[in-house]
Each structure stands twice: as structure tokens, then as C-alpha cells.
Amino acid sequence: MTPTPEQGARAWLGAALGVLATWAALLALSGLIVGTRWLVVAGAAVLVVGATTALTRALTRRWWVPTAAGAAVAVVGLVLRYGAPPGRPQFLPDLDALRRAWATAQQGVAVVNDSFVPMPDVRPGEMLVVVGAVAVLLLVDAAVLALRVPALAGAPLLALWVPAVVLGFPAGATAVFWTATAYLALLAYGAAPLHVHAGRAPRAVVAAVTAAALAGLTVVAGPPLMDAPGWASVSLPTFGSGAVGPLELSDDLDLRDSLGQRSGQVVLTYRVVDPTAGPDAAADDPGADDDAAGAPGPEDADDDATGPPVPEDAGDDAAAAPAVDARLVGPLRAFTLATFDGRLWERTDSDRLTDWDPALLLSSDPALRGVPPSPEAGTLAQVDVSVGALRERRLPLSTFARTLTVEGAWAYDQQRDEVVGERATREGLTYAMQVQVPSLSAADLRGAEVGVPEDAELYTAVPATQHRDDIAALAAELTADAQGPYEQALALQTWLRSIANFTYDTRVPPARSSDAVWDFLEDRRGYCVQFATAMAIMARTLDIPSRVGVGFLPGERNRDGEYVVTGRLAHAWPELYFDGQGWVRFEPTPASQTGPPPVWADPFAATTATDQVPEDDLDAVEPGAAPSAAPTAQPSTPPSSVDDASTPWVPVAVGTAVGTVLLLGAGALVLVARRRRASAASPEHAWTLLRRELARADLRWSDSDSPRAAVRRVRTTLEERTGVPLAGAPLAALEHLATAVEQARYAPTPAPVRPGELDAWRLAVRAGVDEAVASSTARRREQVTAR
Template sequence: MSVVTRLAPRGGRAAIATALVAVGTCASTLALGNLLDGTGSRGAIWMGVVMLAALVAGVRWLTRTWWIPSAVGAVAALITLVLRYGAPPGRVQLVPDLDAWDRTTSAWGDGLSIINSSVVPLTVTRSVELVMLVGALSVFLLADLLAVALGRAAWAGLVYAAMWIPAVSLGFGIGAGALFWTGAAYLLLLALTAAPHAGRVERSRLASAAAWSTAAVLVGAVLLGPVLAAIPGWSAIRLPSFGSGSAGPVRLSDQLDLRHSLGQRSGQTVLTYSVTAPEPVQPADEDAASPSASASPSASPSASQSPTGPSVSAGSLGPLRAFTLTEFDGRTWTPTTPTATGPVVPGGLLSPDPQLANQPPSAERGTLARVDVKVASLDEARLPIGIFPRTVDVPGQWQYDADRDEVFGSAATSPGLEYSMVVEMPNLTSNDLADATTPAPDDATASGVLDVPETSHRDDIAELAREITADATTPYQRAMDLQTYLRSTANFTYDVRVAPAKTDDAVWDFLQDKHGYCVQFATTMTIMARTLDIPARVGIGFLPGKSDGEGSIVVTGKQAHAWPELYFGDDLGWVRFEPTPAIQSGAPPVWSDPFRSSDQVTGPDAIRPTGQAQAPGSDSTSEPEQSSTSTPAQGTNWVPVGITVAIVLALATIAAAVAVAHRRRRVDLTPEAAWSRLRRALGSRGIRWSDATTPRAAVDLIQAQLVERSERGLEGGAAESLVSLSRLVEADRYAPSAPDVDPEVLERAVREITLAVKDLLSDRPRRDASPSAPRVGS
């Protein structure tokens, strides 16, 4: 049995089929759109697919061996990839040298590493483009092999799905464009390979019918479109859309590479939370809670008060940290597997300080804040928690790592997970840090918090750190000098785009280029602090977020953030600083803000209780509250829906009836269809043969049955037509290419044989077809 089916297209059909496979492949790459930052690489990928399709189609035109075009295409694709991605930097290579393959495989490995370690949206570098191009060319070659070479077009759909797997498995939207164009190319490919081989007359007839059908659809859309749009309530109907839902779960990256640009971060809500005092103080009188009082200039926009007096707000709580990083090799932060020091038990403080661990929170040690969190699209095995000692009440099996101050679990967070914390926020000020020392911690994190990677610019970074902190006499002053130097917009610019690496030290490249985002700023302060013998690490989590105007704080993927934490002895522990410019991070913590007094906790992150008006001149970045007089959303009016459905069904019924009537009248016979029609006609008169009977044997069987019933068989033109039709059916079934026969000739042959059989069985004078009618096969 041949691996090539009878449906395998040949000649011009094969070229059209290859073109459709190329269109489907290019369209399937659109499914990666939501995973990538920008579309700059799409042109190169599409161009590669189109050029390969032209080569394969050309080779198939010259040979009839089914596997040669695919083999030639695979070899040509491999050579092209080596020439493009294995060329020496800055040179065009027409003939690959001995090192070209090594450079290509190195770029391939680098691309896979970037894809595995990066977060969505992924910035497309040259090595990532190589991985994507290899995938697209492989999809085209395999789909073309199945659909065109082997004639199994239906299997090509599974090959296209390979491009959809990354976005689908990560939960990202595909987009209507990818669905429409991939589906259209696939359906056209199925139609092309399954369409019968018609004669010249029938091809023109089918083309005419297709043109008229297309024109009818367009005219109907133009005429009925305004009518349907004018139906009352039509605009209120919510139509389904593709790719407009969730953009997939958000996960924090724990392998931060300073060489990569950040790209556009997800705007999805990863979690929401509220911050309240555990025991809110009730207003002393009605005037204290009146809108006029809260709207006065002296009223704080964060009205939640703790029993100790200071305001409780998202700003005072600070970011929610998921984990910390200590190991840096000069380019990339490497995660450390957390080690459980105990399970998470509600009620006791989780803190690296053994004197506070498992103790109940106390308002005497600081301000208490209750934080109620609800997870949205966050997919993270480490729980975002406050940076201060806190209790954690969370369902499920969660462990605490006191050395790294992390809460982690065996399973990741899922949408709808709710947990609460009571955070004990120490009233830390700059005075508390002024004379603090910075000894290395005694726990397991001490192994890496003073390490500076051995790079070619290690000494240059240390020298610059000493120069910046030359006037400082204490570790805190040195930390403040580093933070001030990095936050200054005169020195650095916040930018998600990172210049290409120039050295083996990403920190030095950042200090020279002076453009970067939070990872560059946090890493640079961390490494420079280590050169000054200050233990430092990087914290990863989320900025406080923004108020939704209803008492909750909304945190999106855009609030993902990195910051340095410096160790100031056992009494103060790890202290957060904020070197990233305010355009992204907002104000620094109160203890490291030289322009804010230690008792202020107002700002854009403060919570405004529901119903409280915003103070005039407030710098709140909360979303504006909707007016209470806004019109409520109306439900869908089903009357226009019913009318529209009725119209569509009526038009479909009419179109189906016309199509059936036309099919009965039209002449669209192929040899196989003519044989089936003859078999039905003779079967109605008792002349039958089984499916296992070959066409040639069927001729003898028909004649034998006629002789048995009427004492004579077919003669003359009818006998010749029967023999010729059987030969055409054999050719149609088994020949490399189907015979090209005018359908009208086949129609006359079937009619002639049928009438002859009828005359023999009815014992009436025979009515031969017109003697001038051409014989089948002539």
C-alpha cells in the first residue's frame, strides 16, 4: 500500500496547496503575539517561510517523487540558518566556515535559555528569533509533507497547533486574527485536496458558481447590514470575541538577566488586598465622619488608624515580597531553593528574628495592620507577604524559610485563593539607622550576601562606590549616598530597553549606559553595597498598587518590582532601600527619604475608605470613582436576537434549497461519480454487483445478468460505452493522474447504457441515444 493517497494534489494544484500551507504557517505564528514584545521579528520569519515554500513548490514541479521536495527544503533551510545565524558578527557570510555551525548551535542554546528564564512578554533577540524561525520552518515542512506530498491534508491542522501550544498552555489569549487566517488557510487546503478532478467545462462552471455565490454574499451583507444595525437593541448585544479574555497567569521570574530588555509587562490584576487596622477607632462624633470634614485640606486621605495612632496604609506597608536573591554571577541572578524551618501556623509572627518568631503581634513594638489578600491571576509558589514581621493565615500546605524570610508551598497560588496577614510595622526612622553597624548575618543567607562576582570590572565598580560614598562615615550614610546617586535623574534614566552587552559585567555596562529598569538599579546598589562590606540582597515582589476607590488595592503585573535590602545587624535586620527612580517606584521608604519626616505616611498609596471624598490637592493616583447617577448597564434585548436568527435561518433554508436544486440539475460528473450513478440506475432494475467487484469484472457481470434475464446483452454503442466507462473508472482510481473527461460525455454514456438496459428488460424497441453523440473515452 502506497503512503501517498489519491487525494495528493499534483501540478498546479500542488503549487496552490503549498502556498496555502505557507499562509497557514505564517498565520499560526500570530498565536505567539501575546507572548512577545513587539512584532519586529515577524517579517524575517514570514520571509523565511515564503522563500522555503517557493523552493519546495519549484522542486515538486520538477520531480514526481514525493519525498524529494521536503528533503531539499530541509537541507536548504538548514544551510540558510547556518549562514544567517552562524556568520561572524558584523559580516555577511556566503559560504559557512568551520565555526559557523558552533556559532549557530550556541545561538540556539542561548535562545532556549532566554525563553526558559524570561517572563512574558518576551523580548525577541537574535537568538530567540532563531528558535522561532526554526519552529516556523519545521511546521511548514511537516504540514507540506502531510498535505501536499502525502495527500493527508487533515493532519496538517495538528501541525499548525504546535504554534498555539505555548500561548494555550500558558493561558494567554490567541487573538481573532490568528484563528481566522489559520482556519481559513486550513479549510481552503482541505477543500483543494478533496475537490474532484473536473473537466474543463465543469471547472468553468464551478468557478462561475463560486463567483456568483461570493457576489451574493457581499450584496446580502451590504443590503442587510444597515437593516440589522437599525434594529433597536442590536448594539446592546454582547457578541463573543476571541483572545480578549485573560492574558494568562503571571509568575515572577527568579532568574533575572541584566542583559535583557524588560518589554511590556502584563496589565492583568495579579491580586487585590485591603489594609485596615486590626481594631479601627470609631469617630468620636458625627462631624468627624461627615463628608465635609473628610474633604478638608487637613484631612488625611488614609483614614484608617491603628490603636497606636499612625495611619495604616499601603504606602506604610510597602511592597509585598515573594522571595529574595543572593547569588549573582555578573550577569544573572540565580535562585536558591528555600529550606523549610517550620510550617505556617496562624497567630504567630513569621520573622527571621528568633526573639519575634512565633510571638503574637504587639502594638507596643510598632503599628499593626491587617492585610486581606485575594489572588487573581498570580501563579507563584512563593506567597507575597509584607516585608515586616507578620502572621500569615493561608489555607493549604505552606512552609516558612526563616533564613530568607519566605513563605513557600508545594503548589502554586491559584485564582480565588484568599489569605490574611497581621503585619507588625516597626516605627523605623533614619535616626534608628544612623549609627547602626552592618555585620554579616549568622544564618544560611550569609554565604552570598557579601560576594562580588569576579569580572573584568569588579575593581572599577568598587572604586566608583568608594568615590560616591567618600564623605560618608557610617554604613547608613553610604547606603543613602548610593541610593541618591542612582535615583538622580541627572545621572540615570529609567528605561525598559537595555543596551547590548559590551563587557562580561552587566552592572558596569549599566553604569556606563545609564539606562535600565528596576532590576538594574537594585542589582547595582546591591553589588556596590557589597564592595563597601555591607551585606545586601535583592527582594522580588510587587509595589503597593493602586486603590480601586472602594477600599481595595489592585496590584497588576506592571507593579512587579525588584529592590535592594541591606542588613543592619540583628536588631534592625534587613532594611529596604529604593534606588529605582520615582517614575516607577514612587517615593522611597520613610527611613531612606531625605525629604520626608519620619512620622509622615501619606502619599499615593494611602487608602481612602469607601464614601470618603478626596482631599483637595491630594496626590492620589487612585482611579476616579464612578458617579452614583451613572446609568446602570441594561440587559440584552432578545427581540432583535430572535428576529436576526429567524432571518438567518430563512436565508439559509432558501440557499440550501437552491443549492440542492442546482446540484440535481448540474452536470458535475467524474468517472467515479458516473459509475455510481449507473450502479444506482441499474440496481433499481435488479442488475447489481458488490463493492468488491472491480469495474472490469462488473462489465462481465452486467452482461451475464442481462443475458440471463433477457437472453441477450448490450450491443453496439451501449456496450462500447460500458467498457470505456469501466476503463475510465479504473484510471480514476489507480492512475497517477485522473483522466480529464468532459462531464457531458459521461452523462450521455450513463444515459445511453441505462436506456439500453431498460429496453432489454422491458422487451420494447431500443431507443438509442443520438448517433452523433460522442462516445465516452473518444
Template sequence: MTSTGRLRLASTVAVLATTAGLHLVVEGTAWFVQALLAVVVVAATGAAASALRLPGWVGALAQPLALLVVLCVLFVPGQAVLGLLPGPEALRALWVLALEGRETINSQAAPVVAEPGLRLLTTAGAGAVAVVVDIVAVVLRSPALTGPVLLAVHAVAVVFTPGGVTWGWFALAVAGWLLLIAADGGSRAAAWGRRVKQRPTARTSPGGNGGGGGAGRGDGRAVRAGTGAATAVAVTVSVVAVVAAVAVPPLVPGTTSVVLVGGNGAGIGGAAANSVNPLLDLRSDLESQGTAEVLSYRTSALTPTPLRIVTVDNFDGEVWRPSEIDRSQTRALGDGMPGVPGLAPDTPRTDVRYDITVEALRQQWLPTPYPATSVEIDGDWFVDTSTLNIRAQGRTATREGQDYRVVQAAVAPTPEQLRDAGPAPADVVERYTALPQGLPPQLEQQAREVVGSETSGFLQATKLQDWFRSTGGFTYSLEAPEPRSANALVDFLNDKTGYCVHFASAMAVMARTLGIPARVAVGFLPGARLGDGTWQVTLQEAHAWPELYFEGAGWVRFEPTPSARTGAAPAWTIAPVAPPTASTAPTDGASVPSVAPSAAATSSAAPATPGTTTQTSAQNAGVPWSGLLVVLALVLGVLAAPLASRSLVRRRRWRHADTAAAQAEAAWADLVEQIGDLGVSVPPSQTPRQVGSRLAEGLRRDGPGAPGAPVGSSGGSGGSGDSGGQRDREPQAVARLVGAVEGARYGAPGSAGGGTALVEDVREVVDAVVAQRPRSATWRWRLLPPSGVAHLRRWGRALLRRG
């Protein structure tokens, strides 16, 4: 590999190593697959421009164009010309998608869900960084200057990752940059010439005597000087980068580690915008974020229910996240709300109206009381019919001053109805009782111990709720349990202290171990009622609670978090006593008789560690395999172009050889071209007879360096175990080819030999050379022949002249 090739490969590795750290702020792997593809295509385009010996500015222009083609193929193939070229429609579609990505960033706290708009931004950003690094490091030969560019990418992860970035990711980024520096140091040292080893005892005067020893010492000094300079630069920039990575993040506001709600962007009029993160990390602490008002509302309910934002049901042992949205189970919100899953017609309910005003909340999940039967709001929203989660599309999100109206079917099931509920549907059981692989058995053992001999799912749930709220000795705390084991829930059960996410998660997981479908809801407690009848919701009301499924009542809210933070538990979660009494549950949807400060005075989640679950997460879905295959086909096509061009030229050469003389010339050109691709240089000043003589001599010796060395130079002697007959046939084939071409050039008309015999002679000689060449040379001959690159270069120049 040439020094330029090594430098370009190191540049690609450095960009990918730095980009990998962004997984701390972006969920899933689809975005990295697309970013990797963009970076590879950019590097391949630069390599192709170098191979064709195009001017540097041409390659610098071709790389952004190639990146644009990749973006069209991956994200807007329907609007692109021929599915890949960036026409006006494709550019408009990319712009709209980029704006959607910006809205996703503004409306979510890290780690954000990797939606198409966000994936477009990350892919385009990684590709753009690859273009800049390639130009600076390869074209301008200043790889040390790429340090600030790569550091800027790493700084994104440093600034926006809740809890900060561990040193390992910074070390990975620095290692990629140092690899780039090392590749450049090697190429600079090679520019001084071949390194010559010298004896340690050799000495020369300052003037030197010249000769091989002096050259060797000069080369050694050059290598040492080049390596020392590169090392000095690497150490200097590394120290600066470390200091910047450590000193800068604490100076940036809004980078604290939180779980439920996060300030992330400038709101209307400069107010801080907040959003609820749908990812719940059990290892993160809560930190107070004040009492900023996020919502206000008026309602006909005497005691309102919590405002649910989203439900999360995919648990990997440390983090809860929403499952993949099945688009076949969604509908536009303008078409009306779907029916409530699992709710029987005879279950008591009352219609309750909420008139909600958005304050400092920037959210793509719409806060609503559950279950909502009617929602009136402007913007592009859709509803998941299986969960009733309401999600924005495109650039839509809640905004300050926005008003919307919700009608809730406030459900008040009786404890007896829940106790006597029938079995849940099979699809509900399968989805909502799934547990991660490797879940510690202590969780199920503890659940069995708490419920004892009780067999009713509802009564088991009430026992779990009572154990967490009162009988189990748990206390509420803003700090996560100390990580004494590999599982956060085990630590929570041992320490018996945590916040709402731990209480809700533990009850949901333990319910699943008992076969009860369960999930976790994220939203806000009702808030505080003001003197004018308006309810005010602040960051203090951010909360998480479990929902368990009972046929006929659907998803039912439980409250395991202690009453000091949440007030009384819902009335329907109080187990019935004997003899059964009539239900006294309120009919206005009320369940919390008093409002207390919430558990979650926070801002958003710490990084989610990927884990293994029995379900496919939404963040790992959405990889556009068709687009990836198209781009892969384009890359393979570019790599195959040299081989295809050589094959095309050979076919045309033989097709136009209609005389014996032309066939002899075609055979000789074919031979010279193929052995040249194998690394056997043929000086143009030598005659066919001189070339044939040296080539035949090398084939007879069959030793190292004979055909591998330039034809016309001497090589060392050596023998092989081949038979003499085989060694004789190869020089005879060379002689026939030399005789044919000499006859074509210097003999009488018709004296040149031709026909298919020459084709066999060429194949025999080439095969003999292949047997003596190193494997790297034969692979280049088979896959990336230099003659094919030369043909492409010649055609490209011809097209430029015509243009």
C-alpha cells in the first residue's frame, strides 16, 4: 500500500473511532451503520481520485458530491433521480428531513431516539468530517491539524452525554488521531529514501566519506528526526485535547446528569425548554432542576389523574425504552382516538375534560390523561393504537403557549372486577411479560416471597404495591442505589432506597416474573391547584409509575412509590375485604386525594447502555437495507472498475486484430500489460528481444527476484523443484511471442505468426510469472490492476478534453 493509501486508511479509522463515541447521545446502531457507509464512500472517492491522478481540487469536489449521493440513496431514494442522484426534489426532501432532525434534537434530551431526521444529520456530519479530515491529512499533508476537527466531534458526546463520558471513549478517539500521525510520520520518513541498516560501531567524521554507510546514517537521522517531530506534535496536541476535554464541559451550562426531564435548548423568548426522556436509566441519580412551570390546565375532575406522556415496556436490565412503533397499528390523530385496549363496555368510567396550555415544555410525546378518547390539537400527530401514546411527526412538537383539549374516559374499576378479571390476550402476555436474558433470580424469588400463596394476579399486585409503599421498609431518595452488584434492581431491593423510577421498575419487573403483563408510564403527577381553579405542573411533578393489565379494565395504574411523595394510592388498588362491599370509587377519574411534590425534580437520562432483550428495540430498527445495498453495489462497482476496464481493452484489442501482424502486436501488448500489473516493469527503451531474453532467463532460474525484479536487471541465482520440461516450455513460449512481434514489425508481410496459439503462449508466461510473484502482487493483478486504472485515467482525460 502506498503512503497516501496508508494515510487515507488511517484518516478513515480516526473519523470512525471518534464518531463511535456519539452512541452515548444517540440511541441504537442504525445511525452508525449509515455513518460508517458515508465515511467509507468518502474515503473510496478520494482513493479513486488519487488512483486516477486527478488534481487535488477535483478529488476535494468529488467527495462532497459522493456524500450527497449516499444521503440520497439512504434517506430520500424516492425523490432522487434514478434513486441516487441529487435532483431538486431530493435536495428539498433532504432539507425537510434535516429540519426534522433539528427538531428532534431540540425536543429530546440525550440519549435521543435515532429517527430518520437525526440519522440524516449524524450521517451527513460524519461524512463532512471525513471530507475535511481527508483534505487536511491526505491532500494538504497536515494530519496534525485534524486534531481540533476530531476533538470537536468528541466534544459533542462530552457536552451532551448525561453523566459525562468515560475516559475509554476519549482514549479511543485519541488513538485514532495518533494512528493518523504515525501513518504520516512513516510516509515522511520514506520520502528520504530507503532505510539502510548500519553497524552500531560505524563512525564517520562530520564531513563523512559518502558511500553506503553515509547514506544509511543520513537516512537514520532523517527517520529519527521525522519520528521525533511527529511524536512531539502528538504529545502536545494530546495534552491540549485532554485539558480541553476535562476543563470545557464543566463550563458549559445544562450538562448535568438527570433522568426524567431535561433542559435542552432555548425556548420561546429565551426561556429554557424542557422535555421528558422516554429512556429510564436505573443507574442515574436525580438532581433538582427547580420549579419551572411546564404545563397548566383546567379540568372538570375534582382530583385529576396524572398526565401520561409515554409508556416504556422494553427493558434490558438497566434501561427502559419504548418498543418499536408498528406503523400498521397507528393512525393520524385527526382521524380520532382509537378504542381503549382491554376496556370492557361495562367498566365504570366518566368523561372528564382537560383544557391544557403548554408552558416551557418542548416535547414530541403529547401529555394526556389516560385513557384519552378525544384530543384536539394543531400539528401533525399520530396515535399508537396499542398503547394510546401520541407522537409528533416531522417538525411538530409542543410549543410554549399552545392550547389543546383532551376528553378522558376516567376509568374507576372496582377491586372485585380486577380480582375476577379473566386471562389477558396471548399477544399482550407475550409482549408485556418479556424479561431480559440473565435477569437475576433474586427478583422472582423476592416476588414469590412477597405474594406468598396468593394466586390472583390482582391480589398479587396489591401485595407488591403495599410492600413497596409501607411494609417493605423502603424509603424515597434522590440518589440511585450504590452499584454493589451487576443489576440495579437487585441493588435497589438490597438498599431499599431509590426514587420513582426504581419503585416503578421493580414492581413492573416483579409483576412480569409472576406472569402479570406490566409496563412503566412516564409523565407528570397532577400538580398544584391555584386559587383561580387552574392546575399548575412544574418539573417537580415529573414521575414514573407502573401500569398492569387486567382484562376488562385494560391498563391499570398502580403506585408503589411511598405516599410521602405521591399521596394516596389509587382507590382501585386497595384489595377487597370479606365480606365484599360495594365500590365507592369516585366516578370522576380521581385517584390521588392530595397533591404532593413529585419524585422527579430532574432533567433527563444518563446514557443508556445497550443490552439484550427478548424484543427488538425501536432504536435498532429502521436500517434502510435497500439503500445500503445500493450504496454497497456502487462501492463494489467503483472497486471493480479497473478490472472491468482492463478486460474491455483486451477484448477490443483482440477483436480488432484481424491480421497475423495485429494479433502478434495484441499478444505482446497483452503480455507486457499483465506482467506490468504483476510488478514486472518493462522499460520502453528495451526491444522485444531484450525483454524476452531477460524474461526467459528469469523463468529458467525460477528464483526469487528474477521475474519480480525489473526486466533488464540482474537477480540472484536459485533453483526450484520444478521439472526441466516445465522450465523449458515457458522460455519457448516467450521465444514464440518475441518472434511473432519481431516478424510483425520488421519481417516481410505475412511472416508474423498469429492465431489462438499466441493467446495460449501469453497465458502460459503470465501463469509462470504469477507462480513466482508474492501474494500481494497477484491479488492486485486479479482485482485492482494498475493497467485498468491507467485506462480509466486516459478515458477521463479524453472526456475532459472533449468537454
């Protein structure tokens, strides 16, 4: 049967409700796109198309004509706005305008595919939003006014929410409220009889009773549901979206999963004191202020790792005992993963569980396992932990050897160095550890050989993936100059941590192959799970046993002296096995997210920050500043050939004037581009520019070289080629720049450096190299002339 469309004032009311509902649903995208211009333009397009359908419906009784008229107006408007030639308007569509509009839409698709949330508000992306908004309006309008089935309008309105829900960036309660209210208004509009006064009193009574019943049900049933176990259980790496209910770490880590919004609930609180300092150690602890021990920011906190705080020399013994605090104890590891299939880390339960003596150490190192803690063997730290909103069958413990006292049915997994319970932890559970932190240094590891852990084949297996040989070849290339397994591991960590090579991002790009590790190494974007996995698998290709640890980072110290750990601090890192040292933690995730790596894996550990800050910038460093939680690099989008400015609506009168302006503008852009290319915005940018410039003089270094190694390589190569050493101001400038890069990569709070200083250092190095090359060339010419 042909549907009978709405007519008269009732049709105008339905059209207005459809426009309002589409506007409300558009708010769902506010968490995905930067700015508000896209929202204004899409809202205006919805209003124009909605008015068109309403006017058409007033002129005809054919149910499909208003929808067709609205679609036609939308197409013409899109072509005129997004297909007009850059710099001038177009009042009538033609084939050229249609092709330009189609090209803009294709660029919009590329922007969406290549961007990371939040997406920049650019013209091609705006076009896709406008197309989607208009389509939703036409579908809502047809469902409510043409087909007269308002309930169907929920499907297109929900479609605007799908991207935000799938990507894990919901717009918030306000958008949900207005979308739901608009939809309920559409349902009420469809349920109201044509004669609105009919049955007014009964309808009012039914509405009031229903509203009261819903409100009462919400009040009564809400709290029990929120307290129910598993109501908001979350997992690494997806982490759910709310802060309600207990948190549980996932046993299976999928490298294809993006990192969603993480829980801000408190999962652990603990105190750290020096057991050798007496009962008043906590009160007298000089570190009892509010300094953060690896505290994360609200967005990227999952990877704010820390190592021991004292800058011990990587090649010498520590000159002083380190401070006993959370950074010394390090992250609290819940469990480890060893089985990887190319995409997913999987875990199987162990049947080799034993009891333990609370007075003796538990450790992955057989030499330490089962002996009492001793101050002569390392720094002792007493750690008293209280569990919060954590439901985990494995206790989070220090990665170092430790004693453990805990109530309940718990057993020790000797192979994995884990404590496993018959039931999950509960809020209020307490346990105590006495951690023995060894004075481990780079010198200890540099002389160590690869160890053979129990079930060694489990920790050296490399999955037979599509790009297994490519990964092995890359690892061999990066470690070609390394001597021994420790230097190989350090070369891999240095390469992965460099923000010149990789970008920290919680959004995982779409798969390009069946090998998730290779896709990460190609895309150069990811978060802690990707970085940890890449280093672990690359280490296995070098025959170094490796595994991935999962747990929590130290947290932030509050005014009461307790360290507070939230769900945002869930983290993953690689552990490599060395003979005589057991499993050793490394930190390949970029420094802007993790702070410095462990002291034994930190090439910057021997240098203090104050030695490297220019005197003019000493006052610019805020004392006690926390590590930056901003993304390592802003997401980039492909260049667009379509002008991003709004299309002018007044035609230009004189064509020659336009040509002159365009020529002058092009010349100005060329000058600005040249100036930008010549100026460095950050130490990494200056380092990249200098590396490119020195490569023209055949002075190169490897990606796995640390900045200091690069300095040594440049000096050695230049002197070998020219016979002239790099010395004086050019050498000092190169060392200053290398130090700035080291701080940017490893320091928790890098000292600010002005762009002018970076450019001055870079130009000084170039001048010194050019002078050495020129001197060598002149000397050779003199020798030829003398002959």
C-alpha cells in the first residue's frame, strides 16, 4: 500500500524534529574531530536540506518527492561548495566541479584512513561529515514523515554514534542526552493521534506513571548493578571505557587492538620505606613531598615507566646509595607472557605451583631464590600494598627478588616468578614485600652472556609469520656494530625509543599484512604493547631469550606518603634473560611517554640534567615538573590539493589582480617554506636536519646509534677522511645538540632549548665539517701541484 505522507502544520513540526534530532546526533562526532567548523557547516547543510523537504512536502502528496528534492539540493550544494575552483566561487555546477568535488571526497577518505583521533578539521574531512549528516536527515525525514514509522529513525541516528563507540572516543553525557531526547520526541510525535486533544488526560496519566516507574527503578537497581563483579571489567590493551567496577588485566594481548579509554580507578596503594632506617623512616623520608614517581597524564598514562632515580654511572658502581622509593622498586609485575603467534600473546596456566617461606626471597634468578634478603646483596625496600578495585589472580610484585607475606590461598610459580591465587584479589586485601634491589649496571650486563632459562625453547621461539625473515634482517642490521647480547639489546631499545623513528599513539593503524610486528615496524606507530613485542621478537631473532611483562607502573605519591596506582598505569615491557642476572627489564617505549629507562639500560644515566642546560634557560625549568603526557608527535594528515579556506561568496572583479595576488602569495609561501626548512623546532628535528646535511658530506651513523655514539662516529669518520679532527666550537656544538637529543629521549623532564640555539649548534657543526673538508681538499691540491 502506498504510504500517506504527513501534511500541514504537523508535517512542519515533524520536519523540525528531524532536523533537531540530526543536530543532536552530530554531537556524537565531537570527540573524534578537532574544532567546531565542521559542526557549523554540517548543521547549516542539515537545516537547508530539512527546509527543502518541508517546502516540497507542502506542495505535493507523493511520499518520495520531498526526499528526492532534498537529495538533489544536497548534491548541488556539495558540488558548489567543495567543487568550486580554489579562490573563486561557482554558481552553477558543471562536470569539472563534479570531478573536483569527487577528488575532495577521495581526499577525505584518505584523511580518515591516515589520521589518528582526534582528526584535524580539514575541508575534505568536513565534506564527509556533511554527506553523512545530510544522509541521516533524509533517512530520518523519510521514516517519520513519508513512511510514518518514527521508530525506524533510530537506526540512522545511531549510525552517527557508531564511529565514536567503535573507536572508544564517546562524546559524553550531553550528546547522549540530547540524542535520546530528540529520538523520544520523534516517537512521541508518531504516537500522538491526528487530533491532539483526543485522550489528553489518560495520556498524561500514563506518561507520568511511566516516568515515575523508570526513575524509581533507576534509583533502586542502579547501585547494586554498579557494584556487581565484572560490571565494568576491562583488559589490557583495550581497557574499557568507564571507571565503574573492578579492573582485570587481560591474559591475551592482541597487537591489532587499539588502546581505548583507560580506567581512572585506584587499583593499588602502597608505601615504600627503608627497613634499615628504623620505624620513623617514613616520617623522615626526604622524598615525602608530592613528587611524581612516574605519574601519568590523563591520556597517555599507560606508558609512564620509571627506573631507579639516582643517576648511576652506566659503567661504574653507584657513588651513593639510591633513595628508597617507588622508582627504585620499579613497576609491579602481575604476570609474564611467552607464547606469541605473530599477532596475539597467549597464556596457559602452570601446574607447577609450590608454597614458599615468607622470610625467603622469591626470584627468577635461581641463585637468589630461597635465600634471606641481605643489605650486602642490594638495597632493601619494605613495600606494604593495599588492593583497591583490582580483580586479578596474580599478585602485582616487584620485578626484583622479594619476600612476600599475604593471607589466603596463594601459590608460587617458580618458572614465571609469579604468585597465583585460587581466587582473584579483593578490595582491602593487603600484602607486604621486602624487595632486594641489586646494584645492577651496564658494566654488569656488558660482560654477561645469553642465559638459558627453564623451558628455553618457549622464550626463543619466533613465529613463522609472513615477514619473519624481514624482522630478523632488520634486527641484524640494527645490531651489526654491537658487541655481545647486552649491546644488541641496547641498540634495539635505542632505535625503538627514538621519537625520530617511532610515534607513540594509542590508535593502531589498519593491518597491512598478516604479521602484526612487521606492520608496526612499517607504520612506526603504537603504544607499549607494540613496542614491547617488537623488541622481544627482534631479540629472539638474535637468540636472546625474551618475554613480555604486564603490570602497573609505580604511580604518584600523595600527601600522606602513599603511592597511588590507577588503571591508567597498566603497562607492558620486554624482559631479556642474561646468564647470572636472570630476567632483566628494558624499556623501548619512547621517552616522552615513559621517562628514563632502567638505569642499567640508560645511556644517559651518567649525566645529570643540570650539566646540560644552557645557563640562559636554567630558570625556565620548573622544579618537580612531571614527565610530559602529550603524544610524541601530532598525527599527520596527507597534504590536500583543495584549498582549506572557506570559499568566497563575492566574485573577484579584476582577474589580473587575482593573478598578481596569487603570484605574490606563492612567492611568500616559498620564502616561508625555505625559512621553516632551515629552522629546527625541536632537538630531534635539529638532529634529523644535521644528519641529513652531514650525509651529503658522507658522514653517517646508524639508527641504532645513541647520540653519543653518533658523535664519536662523526669525529672518527671526519678525521679518517680529512686528517682534520673536529674540535673547538663545532665539537662543543655537536655535543650540546647530542645532549639535548638525549634529554628529549631519556630525561623525564627535558630542559627547554630555544630553536635559535638548536640552529646555531647545527650551523656551527656544519661550518666545522665544511672547514675540515675544505682544508683537506686544499691540502690535496697543494700536493698535486707540488708533484
